[in-house]
Amino acid sequence: xxxxAEHYKNHLAPVYLWMAxxxxxxxxxxxxxxxxxxxxxxxxxxxxxLGAGFGMHSIPLARCGYSxxxxxxxxxxxxxxxxHIESLPIQTxxxxxxxxxxxxxxxxxxxxxxxxxxxxxxxxQSVEQLFSLVAESLHPDGMFITTFRDxxxxxxxxxxxxxxxSDNDRILTCFLEYSPDYVTVHDVLHERSGSIWQxxxxxxxxxxxxxxxxxxxxxxxxxxxxxEPGLAGMVRxxxxxxxxxxxxxARKAAQSG
Ligand SMILES: C[S@@+](CC[C@H](N)C(=O)[O-])C[C@H]1O[C@@H](n2cnc3c(N)ncnc32)[C@H](O)[C@@H]1O
Numbered sequence: 001x002x003x004x005a006e007h008y009k010n011h012l013a014p015v016y017l018w019m020a021x022x023x024x025x026x027x028x029x030x031x032x033x034x035x036x037x038x039x040x041x042x043x044x045x046x047x048x049x050l051g052a053g054f055g056m057h058s059i060p061l062a063r064c065g066y067s068x069x070x071x072x073x074x075x076x077x078x079x080x081x082x083x084h085i086e087s088l089p090i091q092t093x094x095x096x097x098x099x100x101x102x103x104x105x106x107x108x109x110x111x112x113x114x115x116x117x118x119x120x121x122x123x124x125q126s127v128e129q130l131f132s133l134v135a136e137s138l139h140p141d142g143m144f145i146t147t148f149r150d151x152x153x154x155x156x157x158x159x160x161x162x163x164x165x166s167d168n169d170r171i172l173t174c175f176l177e178y179s180p181d182y183v184t185v186h187d188v189l190h191e192r193s194g195s196i197w198q199x200x201x202x203x204x205x206x207x208x209x210x211x212x213x214x215x216x217x218x219x220x221x222x223x224x225x226x227x228e229p230g231l232a233g234m235v236r237x238x239x240x241x242x243x244x245x246x247x248x249x250a251r252k253a254a255q256s257g
Pocket of ligand 1: 004008050051052053054056057071072073074077095096097098113114115116117120121
């Protein structure tokens with residue numbers, strides 16, 4: 001078993017773009033999701049992309065007018081993003097996503113944690129910690145959006161073998177092994193080298209988070225939450241600040257005046 005960072009460094013990052021169907025196709029999927037769910041930015045709007053990878057959402061967000069801080073622990077994926085930034089307002093940061101507040105100058109208008117990144121955190125307490133930091137860091141009209149896979153129903157038997165992607169020279173298969181709180185993901189990669197196939201396997205843990213649990217924890221931090229289908233079988237949770245109605249002295253004075 002490896003850490004998430006080691007898994008990406010040694011196994012997944014080198015084939016990640018291939019797995020995602022290539023840069024342009026992935027960015028256009030990200031763009032459709034950003035257009036469907038992210039508010040149109042006004043001047044000076046900032047977005048934080050937690051676990052940004054190669055920029056599937058950071059690039060579309062910047063193209064539509066957000067200034068973006070893209071945080072990821074994989075230098076290789078950030079390098080791909082960096083190579084595509086051109087003049088877009090994107091700051092890439094190699095760090096743990098739980099450290100994102102270090103890179104904020106003001107409250108953010110949008111915070112994203114997309115593409116199953118949430119389940120990469122080490123435990124449920126870290127997810128709750130992230131939600132506290134998000135609640136503290138968002139602008140009063142801000143929004144938090146996360147997409148992740150719901151692993152709460154365990155697959156059984158042959159169903160635990162997931163064919164992820166294949167072509168003439170490469171085959172990526174996932175095997176899922178369930179524990180009460182985690183699913184261990186074994187990424188099994190076959191790569192053709194001349195006339196032989198080389199096998200490499202790397203494993204890491206993902207959290208089994210239910211959409212309802214995520215929603216209830218966000219509601220407890222003062223968000224209104226909706227749950228909807230996301231891309232590629234993921235669930236999308238959209239959390240907005242709960243607008244508090246003032247009942248204090250200022251409002252009462254205004255009413256009586
Ligand atoms: C499944 S990928 C999703 C990438 C991107 N959000 C997308 O939708 O394509 C998960 C990303 O999160 C990053 N990651 C996982 N855990 C992290 C952590 N604790 N801090 C920063 N990045 C992390 C990985 O390096 C990887 O780029």
